Amino acid sequence: MTGFGNEFASEDGRCPGSLPQGQNTPQKCPYGLFAEQLSGTAFTAPREENKRSWLYRIRPSVVHRPFQRIKSEHFTNDWTQNPPNPNQMRWEPFEMPKGRGDWVHGLRTVCGAGDPKSKSGIAIHIYTCNMPMENKAFYNADGDFLIVPQKESLVIKTEFGMMKVDPNEICVIQQGMRFSVDVEGPSRGYVLEVFGRHFQLPNLGPIGANGLANPRDFETPVALFEDLEVEYKIVSKFQGCLFEAKQDHSPFDVVAWHGNYVPFKYDLKKFMTINTVSFDHCDPSIFTVLTCPSEHPGTAVADFVIFPPRWSVAERTFRPPYYHRNCMSEFMGLIHGNYEAKEEGFKPGGATLHSIMTPHGPDAKCFEAASTAKLAPARVADNTMAFMFESSFSMAVTNWAEVVSQKLDESYYKCWKDIKKQFPRHEHNLGR
The missing domain is CATH 2.60.120.10 (Jelly Rolls)
Structure with missing residues (x-):
């Protein structure tokens, strides 16, 4: 299924007819599913800006035990740690993980500004990991993640289905969407986080109708549910902190969905x-x-x-x-x-x-x-x-x-130290 910014619909082929027809919340959904809306904008946002999807799932996502705060030592939205530094900065390639760690464990924040509580700001992170998120899902209540794999591919399981994201591709997991990351080997990449707003295609202006990233080249997942009764950890990023709740089933139990609020990926070669x-x-x-x-x-x-x-x-x-x-x-x-x-x-x-x-x-x-x-x-x-x-x-x-x-x-500043004055010496130069 492909596209960007339009209405999408998908159902797992194992359950034909699982997507209700004609209304979003029938009195009884097919297969005894629960209807749940995921809203990415206010209900009353203008139609051209309104983002929402309907999920038809085996259990509603409200079925979990209470969240408890967990430690997140180097993943933060606290911008008071260091004094300001206006210098040009360059980092050598960030270290690959030395021990075993999954994608959430390997998140490290480089820089940022603003406040997720006021839905205004940005954060930039890197990740390094070498093991899957086993029976663990993550969602960001503060904003969107734009993920840029640099070394090795990510296999991302979402409530909407699966996405394999290779280096030279990107994906966007929007606010509130639950996902889990598997890896094929030691992996590294970058994450851009925006608080309370969403990514969109830029206006083209005089370029005209075609150019830059074309809408048809963005890909969305196809519904793929799992009905597993195992202990799952749900990690939430909320107001810049991490919390964890446990539940006795997989959160990836969406049998069908439709809407325009979806995760997506894009191949940069296009x-x-x-x-x-x-x-x-x-x-x-x-x-x-x-x-x-x-x-x-x-x-x-x-x-x-x-x-x-x-x-x-x-x-x-x-x-x-x-x-x-x-x-x-x-x-x-x-x-x-x-x-x-x-x-x-x-x-x-x-x-x-x-x-x-x-x-x-x-x-x-x-x-x-x-x-x-x-x-x-x-x-x-x-x-x-x-x-x-x-x-x-x-x-x-x-x-x-x-x-x-x-x-x-x-020593980054030294890359400019050998730049020489090109201006010829002149007898009328001021300040000679």
């Missing part, structure tokens, strides 16, 4: 890149896959931007990213390959953070090479996929990311 065919370097916004808009038009809580393989044909132009100071925060990760502006030091599984108004741009080696290169049509970023989480929030870095991880590259 992105239709837009670029200049004359001169100048376009702003990175032309590479936006998904956006989470704020209340200010044109300003995002978060954008997910990629830098895929493409042709560069600009004339009379310095082609790599220009030197820049920005009113947005820019967090970059690398799935595989070599990023053109930082071919040394920025590695797959690592990251960079350039905070609001902190200058950044190509290193000295890249500047020299690009300034003298012959400007013929050239391929850029072959066998590479870098991405950026860009946000209007000024993000704080956690103590884990800055200190405990021991992956912060203290």
Whole structure:
């Protein structure tokens, strides 16, 4: 089943006719199922913005014992741990797990801002794991997760069905959706979390009807239920903290569903890149896959931007990213390959953070090479996929990311130290 932003419907083929026809809550659902609505927006949200799905399940999700708070040492929405630091930051590839741990156990927060209680903000995490979530499910009451696998695939079981998400693909698990993650080996990746809002396709404006990420290329799961009577742990992220409840059955007992509030995945290779065919370097916004808009038009809580393989044909132009100071925060990760502006030091599984108004741009080696290169049509970023989480929030870095991880590259600033003055000495220069 494919699509994005429309009404979907699915039923497990083992139970034909399990999806009620003509109404959402019949007096008695087929197969004795329970009807349950999952709402991602207020009931009274405008029709074009209203997000909800109906689930027809063996037991309603309310059947569980009380939640108890559990420890989450390095997974946090507490931004008071460290003093502010405006410096350019780069991290070496984050450590793979040393002991056995599942996806929830391996979540670590790098940076963020805002407050999930007020439904305003963002958090960026990394995960490392090497074992499945056995009889355990997770849901985020605070917002959406955009998950970017970097090393090894994730097999994600959701209430709506299964998704296998490979490196160079992404998935979005929206607020409140229960899911469990299995892995095929030691795994690593990135997570972008937005509080109280949802990701959507960016408007195309003058680009027109086609381009960037096309709606038909987003995939949703097909209903697949399990009727297991075993002890299950349900982990909830609520107001920035983790809680756990136990129940005596699997939460993945949805036999049929319909609606427009669903988990989905997307293959980054399907992105239709837009670029200049004359001169100048376009702003990175032309590479936006998904956006989470704020209340200010044109300003995002978060954008997910990629830098895929493409042709560069600009004339009379310095082609790599220009030197820049920005009113947005820019967090970059690398799935595989070599990023053109930082071919040394920025590695797959690592990251960079350039905070609001902190200058950044190509290193000295890249500047020299690009300034003298012959400007013929050239391929850029072959066998590479870098991405950026860009946000209007000024993000704080956690103590884990800055200190405990021991992956912060203290010498990052040196990549610019060999940039030389190009301006010729002149007798009329002021301040000589």
